[in-house]
Amino acid sequence: MSDLLERLRGRGWRMTAQRRVVAEVLDGEHVHLTADEVHSRAVAKLPEISRATVYNTLGELVSLGEVLEVATDKRAKRYDPNAHTPHHHLVCAQCGAIRDVHPTGNPLADLPDSERFGFTVSDVEVTYRGVCPNCAAA
Amino acid sequence: MSDLLERLRGRGWRMTAQRRVVAEVLDGEHVHLTADEVHSRAVAKLPEISRATVYNTLGELVSLGEVLEVATDKRAKRYDPNAHTPHHHLVCAQCGAIRDVHPTGNPLADLPDSERFGFTVSDVEVTYRGVCPNCAAA
């Protein structure tokens, strides 16, 4: 994730303790935290960081294309640092756990012109739903 | 939609003016209204209907499987009366307009076992994004 920090500095981002901590919290694979979860974890490293700054920073990271917003359930949005390798999501309908997945096939090619209603289609998002092994065991 | 009313009555649903009006408002193709939009349109037909009743009724219709909740953008949920013919959605990124679409292909088959992480996968939802003709013209 210091790649990220380098890129951000290069883009003229002013580096602050708060921003560094948010970026650190977002490091890892299959990471899809809510803003509140990011805030809790950030507070553990930097007790005085405010919710507003977490929201501001996440919003900036999204604008810069470094983080994706995902809205898999109907609750709080989640933030996905895996923005540079296209992927889709597999969501547990019970506990909300999310995994990154890479299906084969090309869903964009599967939408015939007759089903495009004159839209310019640029993107497709596939969400698989099911029950995770943990929830199935319980 | 009187099909719907018949089915609901058959299931022991107590028929009230409010429920009838909500069901009427949801009639049609490519209908994906927010709860607030349903309420506004219902008020036009039955001025004293409350927001709580609209939310209650929509929730019941969803539980009964007669209406689907769709969360295509990060704003209010939308309610989709087209629950009996499986379909996906094409969303205008600018104005939020939604069309029902029927892509070819079988995305469930496109998720290899190695990408299922032990989940029991039961459902897949495909959301296409683009710009509608209206927004492209403007």
Place this chain on the structure above:
DNA sequence: TTCCTATATTAGACTTCATCTAAGTCAAGC
């Protein structure tokens, strides 16, 4: 038809998630 009651409706308080504001702070260039 009238009565009864379980079910439905209502206004408005409350919750959650998110954004905004205006005052204070500080990173980084000079």
Place this chain on the structure above:
DNA sequence: GCTTGACTTAGATGAAGTCTAATATAGGAA
């Protein structure tokens, strides 16, 4: 070290949705 415009903050505000407890009514019973 200064200066300054960008950053951070607490708390107010807003939007979407849920809950509550008082009131009304659909539809079956008599």
